[in-house]
Amino acid sequence: MVEVLPAIQAAMQAAQKLRELAKKVGDADIRMAIADLSENLADAKLQAADLKGQLAELMDENRELRETLEARSTAAPKYEGSVYVFDGDDGKYCTACWDAHQNKVRVTDMGGRFADMGINYRCPVCKATM
Ligand SMILES: [Zn+2]
Structure with a gap:
């Protein structure tokens, strides 16, 4: 349904690898940039999970409305x-x-x-x- 969560998870793993590489290089600016990236990815993951929940709710609501509409048209008095x-x-x-x-x-x-x-x-x- 929502493929964005695995994509964000993969990006977080890539950021983790970058963090390990940055430790070897020892450049503080690179490490800071990678820390920002990780933080932004964590935020994106939370927001994507929230959107996934909202989407599921809306899909349920949509299904119920379709059923109501169908019942109404078939049961017209x-x-x-x-x-x-x-x-x-x-x-x-x-x-x-x-x-x-x-x-x-x-x-x-x-x-x-x-x-x-x-x-x-x-x-x-x-x-x-x-
Ligand atoms: Zn009445």
Whole structure:
């Protein structure tokens, strides 16, 4: 997935070899430059590991969103009267709960008591009447 960590590790090993060679040469400037290089590589390694973690999180999130999107498109309801119905399911569902949260909430039949007011169902979650 992320090939940058092995590359940084290899660069750190190369810096270690340079450090050993610099000891033989005995030049303080070279040794200082190599110490800086090692420090920068260690920082890069930490940042790369952090990015790898972030990438894994984003890939998980992306997969979940794809699944949600797929479920939404395959489970698209039909508007029937004042409620939603789904294929292969004889229940009646709240339009508001589905539209806002893709929450499939079966509505309660009001039994005709408010039918003359145009109210036949009530959502037990959002309390909408329809
Ligand atoms: Zn509702």
